[in-house]
Amino acid sequence: MGTNQSTKTLFPVVHPTASDRTMILNKVELLRRIQDIAQEKSIAKIRESVFDLERQLKDSVRGGKILFNITTNGDTITLSQRYLFNELNQVIETQTLERSRYYLNRLSKAINHTRTNKINDININRWKEYSDIITDSLWILDKRDSSGVHTAGYWGNFIPQIPNQMIRRYTKKGEWILDTFVGCGTTLIEAQRLGRNSIGIDLQEDIVQIANNLVKGETNKFNTINEAIAGNSIEVDYESVLKSYGQKSIQLLIMHPPYFDIIKFSKDQRDLSNARSVNDFLEKMGTVVDRASKILDKNRYFALVIGDKYSKGEWIPLGFLTMEKIIKRGFILKSIVVKNFEETFGKRNQKELWRYRAIVGGFYIFKHEYVFLFKKK
Secondary structure (H helix, E strand, O other): OOOOOOOOOOOEEEEEOOOOEEEEHHHHHHHHHHHHHHHHOOHHHHHHHHHHHHHHHHHHHHHHOOOOOOOOOOOEEEHHHHHHHHHHHHHHHOOOOHHHHHHHHHHHHHHHOOEEEEEEOOOHHHHHHHOOOOOOOOOOOOOOOOOOOOOOOOOOOOOHHHHHHHHHHHOOOOEEEEEOOOOOOHHHHHHHHHOOOOEEEEOOOHHHHHHHHHHHHHOOOOOOOOEEEOOOOOOOOHHHHHOOOOOOOEEEEEEEOOOOOOOOOOOOOOHHHHOOHHHHHHHHHHHHHHHOOOOOOEEEEEEEEEEEEEOOOOEEEEHHHHHHHHHOOOOOOEEEEEOOOOOOOOOOHHHHHHHHHHHHHHOOOOOOOEEEEEEEO
């Protein structure tokens, strides 16, 4: 394959995203080009041909234009610009003809075949393309996603990146998610963006109204159901709630409860932030897990987001105490993620004061919380 070969039906259209750019390409022509390169008789010729293909693609990206003619009935594919160029560069950097052909054939397979598993839509054949999916147990996220209708104005709401990561890893489009402490609707907003259905429960009716208004303000291009409902998560009949939507089960359970009494969310005595003691909090959390997990399908996932607290100079490992309660209920612990946070609403503009208190009091300032990931047997 030389530089003078016809390229009239290979066309990139560049689309910017938050972390990368994507290109829409003529799938048939791209596959033909790659397969033709793999048939070259020398590694030098393969490199020359790959360089030629890269140059044409990069020129079109830099120019922000469509380089090749679009056929009206051409089968297209959307690829990450970073992914495609990295794969082509890997071919260029190989030292043997056999290895070059292996990488080209692997790329052809990734373009031509989709392979997913039972719990998400991630294409395993193109796993390198998902560079924004976090697989480490330490999450350093110093800035929350504030795009669209997301808001940080509600005390204690978690960053959108948490439900985003959980939903993409552990659900497929069209599946159902339950958030038993939905707050202002962060999980619902992310579910709607990602094409999942979701239900959220919150004790405070005014907060439920805010959540539903925010969700309505977010584009619903997949036409999914995402709704917050007023209710006490300890008492809600989850089976009946699901039945009203024509569903029998959910595929992901998310909980982000109050961290006991660190933030008082209401004066309602049913509120977990008003629990009488740590033990009372844990017992009530256990009840929520018992009731909500009944509608979670077997072998599906449950994400608990929670932190620890101080009380009378003592560190209370609230996260691990809650984790133990859930494990005793038969769940498999799959992962413990430690997520940092740079500041909280209550400590904003008080960094020096808290540093002074830590030095005087002999403790360390909270800079993390946990995402405990469980699997239902």
